[in-house]
Amino acid sequence: MEIYLKKEDIESYLINQEENIKNMIDNLDSSWPHYNAVKKLLEETMLEIKRKDIHCNAVLSSTKHERKIEKYVNWVEVYRLANYHFSKYTSSNTSYSEGLFSTLLALNSMYIHNKKIKDIGIIGCGPGRSVLDFSLAYPDATIYGLDYSLVSLVLARNIVSTNNKNIEIIRRDDEVVLDKVESFNRTNCKWxxxxxxxxNLNEKFDIVVCSNVINLMPNHKDAINKIYDMIKPNGYLIYADLTGWRLDRKKEQxxxxxxxxxxNSFENVGFETIECFDGGPYIEKENKDNFTFYKQTYYIGRKVK
Ligand SMILES: C[S@@+](CC[C@H](N)C(=O)[O-])C[C@H]1O[C@@H](n2cnc3c(N)ncnc32)[C@H](O)[C@@H]1O
Structure with missing residues (x-):
């Protein structure tokens, strides 16, 4: 696992993740049917921190934020997303979320695919579905799965780029199901x-894919600027997100x-719009008969320089 953080941010990042993981391990209940699977994932994540061998002195309080991203370090959310990303590869062979992933790939095929693409960044990759999809679409490129949540990254790496075969995924249906995904052994991915x-990743990527992430950022304009900086001149952004369905947000959000x-926001920063449209849907399963549909908005643009 690589670290793509500024030097001065590494220590507090690792302390923050470590503290969260310790808490989660302490709070596991050994009577749960999925106890062993969760414990294994969290311990593997903890090992990833230990391997970095960075002596942490930072004070945790400076890194605890009210940010929405904290939710995604939690294993419950990580497995929820993993089902959303990979359920068609489990024994259920069912996926209600292919609309998003297929649209991201379709935009790529229509407007980019024939170009010489070397580096693709999937920002906020979560459990890794777009990393898998783009690694298959571009077998000669390097796909970077980038995320704040270390638990997510470890699960994503296990599913997408190991050959450990049976990766456990916890699914909550009418009951809790311990399901499996066969790993994909993709060798062109970095995490x-x-x-x-x-x-601080400047001009690193030919394509950035970013779905359902900016929406969570404390400041949308800053996030767009950061993404713009990460793309090489003439590179592309493929973006999708849920839009203004929350009235209680701060102005910057x-x-x-x-x-x-x-x-307008992407054009103002220097992208040339190729397509922008509402579509979707993003679907969440409430129970076996009920689903919630959200509208997803898509954008593909080119960085002009
Ligand atoms: C709603 S999930 C979306 C996952 C995936 N992109 C998708 O469309 O299904 C948001 C992801 O963004 C990650 N994330 C949130 N804030 C982040 C940040 N500041 N930097 C990197 N990743 C972040 C979360 O950890 C989580 O995995």
Missing amino acids: GMFDLTKS QLLSDKKAIK
Whole structure:
């Protein structure tokens, strides 16, 4: 696992993740049917921190934030997303979320695919579905799965780029199911600890894919600027997100509130719009008969320089 953080941010990042993982391990209940699977994932994540062998002195309070991203370090959320990303590869052979992933790939095929692409960054990759998809679409490129959540990164790496075969995924249906995904053994992926709010990866990628992440950022404009900086001149952004469905947000978190605002915001920073449209849906399963549909807005643009 790589670290794509500024030197001064590494220590506090690792302390923050370590503290969260310790708490989660302490709070595991050994009577749960999925206890062993969760414990294994968390212990593996902890090992990843120990391997970095960085002596941590930082004070944790400086890193605890009210940010929405804290939710995604939690294993419950990581497995929820893993089902959303990979359930069609489990014994259920069912996926209600292919619309998003297929659209990201379709935009790539229509407008980019024939170009010489070397480096692709998947920002906020979560359990790794787009990393898998783009690694298959571009077998000769390097795909970077970047996320703040180390638990997510470890699970993503296990599923996408090991050949450990049966990776356990916990699914909560009417009951809790311990399901398996066969790993994909992709060798053209790199995984990295990353924080978009503090990115210093400049002009690194030919394509950046970013779905359902900016929406969570404390400041949308900053996030867009950071993403712009990460793309090489003439490179591409493929973006999708839910839009202005929360009225209780701070002003800085309402910038991308509809497709017009999205198009303007990306153009203002220097992207040339290729397509921008509402579509979707993003679907969440409530129970076996009920689903919630959200509108997803898509944007593809080119960085002009
Ligand atoms: C809603 S999930 C989306 C996952 C995936 N992109 C998708 O579309 O399904 C948001 C992901 O962004 C990550 N994330 C949130 N804030 C981040 C930040 N500042 N830097 C990097 N990743 C972040 C979370 O850890 C989580 O994995």
